[in-house]
């Protein structure tokens with residue numbers, strides 16, 4: 001297998017075969033993200049090379065492969081005919097494969113449209129991890145996410161209608177102290193409209209080589225403390241009406257509140273409210289992320 005540039009995968013893909021389909025991120029502008037800021041630039045790998053990597057993996061793992069993840073940052077942006085070709089090849093080589101997953105921002109889902117997303121689902125693509133980050137237009141604009149909330153909602157809805165599973169990411173604290181109320185409420189509203197299969201919670205930490213770290217240092221962005229972040233989770237949980245599964249499978253979070261909505265809402269809220277009773281000094285310190 002050949003890999004180029006940073007290779008990230010969701011925690012839920014820890015046991016998956018990683019076959020790199022794209023390099024870098026075609027957007028690469030988010031002010032909180034350092035992953036591809038130093039390159040390499042975005043490109044789609046030649047399909048014959050991707051297939052050769054699938055074949056090489058088959059020589060090592062035989063037909064044992066059950067889940068495949070296709071890095072890098074926005075593989076959904078790959079031309080549809082090429083991505084369907086890769087998905088079909090994976091399904092042929094690994095007949096026991098039950099899931100093929102990619103990262104994909106909602107603007108690329110929206111650009112693809114229902115027809116292309118349906119072709120991808122039919123070819124065997126299963127799940128897309130979407131960095132929604134916020135449902136608040138001001139936060140999305142400030143962080144240069146490249147999509148407003150209407151695009152996020154429509155792009156994800158189209159993917160679900162096409163038969164794909166959607167896992168949306170929310171970055172708690174991304175609006176700082178100035179937008180915390182709107183960030184939490186509008187994020188819950190967006191989730192209610194999308195009705196994603198999964199919601200994954202992450203807590204904002206400043207990363208090196210990012211505009212947001214610079215904004216924090218010069219006082220233009222004020223971070224939430226642990227209680228502020230926990231109150232955002234409380235608002236989101238109280239406001240969610242869509243059936244979905246919450247996962248907080250990440251080291252940045254102050255509390256683990258994984259569960260299903262609506263049946264686990266009260267248990268998750270109890271955990272958040274118990275955490276709110278602890279002094280802020282009991283939680284992890286703020287640090288600058290380097291990866």
Ligand code: SF4
Nearest residue numbers: 025028029030033073
């Ligand atoms: S957060 Fe995602 S879309 Fe934004 S720059 Fe990073 S990899 Fe690209």
